[in-house]
Amino acid sequence: MVATVLKLRYRVLGNTLARRPWQLVGFCFGILWALSILGIVISAMAATGALSGLETVRPIAAIGGSALLLGWVIGPLLVAGIDTTVDAEKLAPFPLSRSQVMTILTATGLTGIPGIATSLAALASVVMWLRWPVAVVAAVPCAVIAVLTCVLATRLSSTMSTGLGGNRRGRELIGTVLLIVIIFAGPIITGVLALVSGAGNIGEQVLRVGTVLGWTPLGAAWAVPGDLAAGQYGTAALKLLIALATPELLWFGWGRALDRATVSPPRQTARTVRAGALGLFGVMPTGGVGATWARSLTGWLRDPRYLRQLIIVPLFPLVFAFTGGIQGFLFPLSALLSAFILCFVGYTDVSYDGTAFASVLSSPIRGQEDRWGRVLGAATVGVPLIIVIAVVTTAISGTLERLPAVLGASLGLLLVGYGVTAVSSALIVTPVAAPGDSPFKTVPGQTFVSGLLVFVVMAACGVLGAPALGVSLTAFGSGNVLLGWIGLAVGLVVGAGVIVAGVVLGGRTIEQTGPDLLVRIKAFPVG
């Protein structure tokens, strides 16, 4: 049974790669990347084992192992997306018991590229213990336990965060909380370190953290060999117990999560508003621009796929305040970094429509009207947000005289971004999570090239935004108020010009490319 599903999974991968040569290129790069990371990690481990004493190797093993596990839990949610080639939802129609489903999913997790890389790295961790034979013997089974823990943990977290897990609200909440936790991870770690530190330098603090982690489910499996090497058989036994209990508990928890998920499948709650509550559609003027504006703005305010980008933005000032203090250099520039994030969010805006783009295409609106509507929708949220961040951060840091410069740089970049994306979104569509799906779900068919296109769009924003950025940042650095106002003027004028040009060009383009974009969107594999 497991073998059948595994074969199927590799067949799916093979077919996808065979049909999309560029994805094959991306895949090869992925493998190369995994191999190089693996090489670096193994040599680092070998060096640690050969050069350091037991008192250093032990905490480092625990810290490395904990980081690995955290990476498995967090990485798929934030960076890589969750692989849904085989998931509980797809296996549901087959007559399989819950534990069979879980076994299959564990096996597919172990045999994916990350799973293989992790297994190799974990087994190779033996090289750290070469000088302590008893630890070598223990390290192999411990590595197996650790890898299993990683896979089970990631399955549990993805069940809870996507697909079947809980209801939509719950999923969105988990995602948002996770994002915030990640962003604050830096400050939190600093805080924890400060708590742990009774004694001096960073190195000692790290070692202390490692020792503590060895007692937690995160690092227990990695601490057992070290304890054995040091002859501490009692603590080794205790930690082994922790390490063995962890996958058991994860398995149990995952089973419960799957059960809950099948009992209360997603989309159970129908959200109903009062009839006649038209929202923005009652406010905007009739016509293509108004309609698109209302739709786009509704998306920006309600669609998790847009909101995900918006939520990060106000967190920048907080992070900078934590790390550099409000007197720091970066804090008043938070608005610029926020603008940087916002400016290319819509670079494949049509992708977010999905096949509903057909209804845009069925309507008699001109390409320009569509572009204006989308730009206005994005700007209605983005511009005020950036202005507020700029005013608040400069006011708090007591650098209000630099406000024009900050506004010049950030609005200059943001407006240019709207102009650039008005063109790029008429040319590029990429597979994105369907509306209502978890924004964290990975979508098959996202290619290496479409990933690279983000950088092309960013570069275009950078080039066109260069005048405003140059003047404004010079003004910011020198504190020259007049130059700051000039920067703001340049930013607004150039930005407005780029938007108009982008809308005209993008509008003309999408009238040509519209049907082809729809064909491409329809051809995307459904996630």
Add this chain to the structure above:
Amino acid sequence: MTETPPIPALHLAGLVKTFGQKVAVGGVDLIVPPGSFYGLVGPNGAGKTTTLSMATGLLRPDAGNAWVHGVNVWAEPQRAKAMIGNLADGVRLFDRLTGEQLLTYTAMMFSVPREEISQRVSDLLDLMDLRAAAGTIVADYSAGMTKKVALACALVHAPRLLVLDEPFESVDPVSAANIEDVLRSYTASGGTVIVSSHSMDLVQRMCDHVAVIAAGRVLAAGTVDEVRGEQSLQDRFVALVGGRHTSEGPQWLRQS
């Protein structure tokens, strides 16, 4: 002196579409007279949806042309699309909006004057029995309700030509009958409907014209009586398309 025929509501000439090696539509010609209720029937994969997509400006043909009331769909898409009410098959709606918002949005996209929008939306909600679900987001609708709201969207700007791809799929019989009545009075008042369907009974009952399409070609077209001759439309269709086999099904599937 010959009488000039009226400009067709929809005129397709030599439409061709190939996907890779596969010829989905291999030269479709069709004339839909104004005021007609035109049925487009064909087996699965015959090219009905592809044809209608090319006729409504959603899919660029490899060759051929489409005119709506004399306006070339691919040369003047905005003018043509303003006359078309399109219910496309196999595409989503903006289903994060409530039914009422979606209808209002569609009306705005077609520049229906603001003061007329709420009346039209309200009428359509009653017509489709969607009043109770007006404030529910479309993603939470059942398949039949989604079809009905999509149909309402196609009607909201009072188009001259209605292009409906599988409009009655999963719609309950009561709603279907109501919609049928509305469509009949719409054609009686001069509107044109072209509808694709698998249901021969429905086409024979509702349509005055029919085209049988298979493997990307029109096999027969004309008034329903012309096409079916002495036979029922179902029998005529099977005779044209072929592929009917009499069998009891495989042995292993039989329960006794």
